Amino acid sequence: MxxxxxLSQSRSLLLVFFAGLFAIGSVLGxxxxxxxxxxxxxxxxxxxxxxxxxxxxxxxxxxxPSLTVPLSGQVITRPVWPEPTARALVVRSLHNGTEIAFxxxxxxxxxxDRLTPGTFRDGVAIGLPxxxxxxxxxxxxxxxxxxxxxxxxxWQSDIDRRASRQAEKxxxxxxxxxxxxxRVSSVEDLIGGGFSTLTTKEKQGRxxxxxxxxxxxxxxxxxxxLVSEEQENEAKxxxxxxxxVSFAVWNGENKERNGQKSxxxxxxxxxxxxxxx
Numbered sequence: 001m002x003x004x005x006x007l008s009q010s011r012s013l014l015l016v017f018f019a020g021l022f023a024i025g026s027v028l029g030x031x032x033x034x035x036x037x038x039x040x041x042x043x044x045x046x047x048x049x050x051x052x053x054x055x056x057x058x059x060x061x062x063x064x065p066s067l068t069v070p071l072s073g074q075v076i077t078r079p080v081w082p083e084p085t086a087r088a089l090v091v092r093s094l095h096n097g098t099e100i101a102f103x104x105x106x107x108x109x110x111x112x113d114r115l116t117p118g119t120f121r122d123g124v125a126i127g128l129p130x131x132x133x134x135x136x137x138x139x140x141x142x143x144x145x146x147x148x149x150x151x152x153x154x155w156q157s158d159i160d161r162r163a164s165r166q167a168e169k170x171x172x173x174x175x176x177x178x179x180x181x182x183r184v185s186s187v188e189d190l191i192g193g194g195f196s197t198l199t200t201k202e203k204q205g206r207x208x209x210x211x212x213x214x215x216x217x218x219x220x221x222x223x224x225x226l227v228s229e230e231q232e233n234e235a236k237x238x239x240x241x242x243x244x245v246s247f248a249v250w251n252g253e254n255k256e257r258n259g260q261k262s263x264x265x266x267x268x269x270x271x272x273x274x275x276x277x
Contacts, residue, residue, distance in 0.1 A: 043067050043245060045093035045100055047272035052094050052101040056212040056219035061103050064092040069247060071106075071262035084262035086249040089124070097274040100237050101223040102126060104151075104247070111213045112252030113153035120252035122153040122213075124220055127246040128235035128269075130191075146246075147235035148190040148198070151209045151220050153252070156186035185209060187222055191233055201233060240273035 046064060053060040069089045073082040090105040104124050112122045126149040162180045184205035192198045206229065211220040228234040236243075244266040250256040 042242075042268040042270050043069075043091050043093060045095050045269065045271040047239070047275055048094050048096055049275075050096060052096055052099055052223060053103075054101070054208075054221060054223060055210050056103060056105075056221050060094075061092060064094060064103070066090050066092045067267075069264045069267060071247070071249060071264050074248075074259055074261050074263050077259060079260060081256065081260040081262075084249070084256065084260075085251045085254045086262040089247055089249060089262075089264060091247070093269075095226060095237075095239065095271060097226070097239060099223055099225055100271070101221060104218075104220045104222070106218055106249055107216060108213070108218050108251055108253075109216045110251075110253040111153070113157040113213075115154040120255055120257045121250070122218060122252045123151060123250040124218070125150040125248040126222060127192075127248070128237075129244055130232070130235060132243075145191055145193045147233070148192055149207050149222055149224070150188045150190055151186055151211065151222060152188065153211065153213075153218075155183050155188070156209060156211045159183050159186055186211065201230075203230075206234070237271060239271050242268055242270045245269040 044065070044067075048060075067090070069091055071084065071086050071089055073084045074080065075082050086106050086108065088106065092103040094101050104126075106124070108122060112120060115121045128147045128149075130145045130147055158181050161178070162182070165178070165180070185207060186209035187207040189201045189204055189207050190198055191201060207222055207224045209220060209222050211218060213219075224237070226237045226239065228236050245268075246266050247264040249262040250260075251262075256262075
């Protein structure tokens with residue numbers, strides 16, 4: 001009789017436990033925070049032959065499996081940002097043995113692609129450790145540096161507007177005067193070794209970006225050659241290797257900038273080995 005009572009109590013506790021998990025999952029889902037299983041913590045960069053898609057609307061991306069990465073507020077250092085608007089980031093990746101490309105997508109109901117006094121820009125960043133061991137995912141730490149690829153919506157706007165002006169000039173259309181900064185890329189290549197240590201690398205343009213905002217969704221492509229030019233200041237991306245990667249998102253409409261952002265800590269990045277013909 002005692003054994004039956006203990007078994008009954010154990011079953012009751014299990015039911016309460018699973019009911020609690022279900023309730024927590026329902027609350028998080030209602031808040032728009034996706035749940036990620038332990039089996040789904042790896043972002044795979046698939047090997048393909050030929051040219052990689054360079055624009056977000058390329059049809060090739062539709063055939064690439066994605067991973068939805070949950071985002072949370074940055075609450076590690078001041079000023080903390082516990083209530084960001086971006087709650088999830090959809091990630092896809094491809095490589096062809098020469099280059100690697102990432103497609104990042106997230107919900108953002110407003111397009112903020114101009115940086116003026118009192119206004120802020122949208123942005124997204126990929127963080128990759130420079131060493132084998134992962135550093136602190138936000139900005140790295142002393143002796144454990146992180147390579148950050150920071151796409152900026154206003155830089156993309158500068159590039160797109162300059163290209164449009166050049167096209168108008170070639171077609172002989174009406175020209176309007178506008179000072180547009182010259183950008184080698186819409187992605188800033190940075191190194192971080194802890195808070196307040198973020199440094200822009202001297203050489204820029206290795207990482208190229210292209211973006212599209214449509215129907216309240218940003219879709220950003222970032223591409224870089226696989227082979228590293230700077231062994232100490234550029235993240236190594238080696239086919240056949242599993243390494244770590246982190247992410248951050250800024251919503252300019254929500255006045256997010258610097259450390260005020262949505263973040264995702266380290267995930268696994270598995271880069272497919274190069275298929276032998």
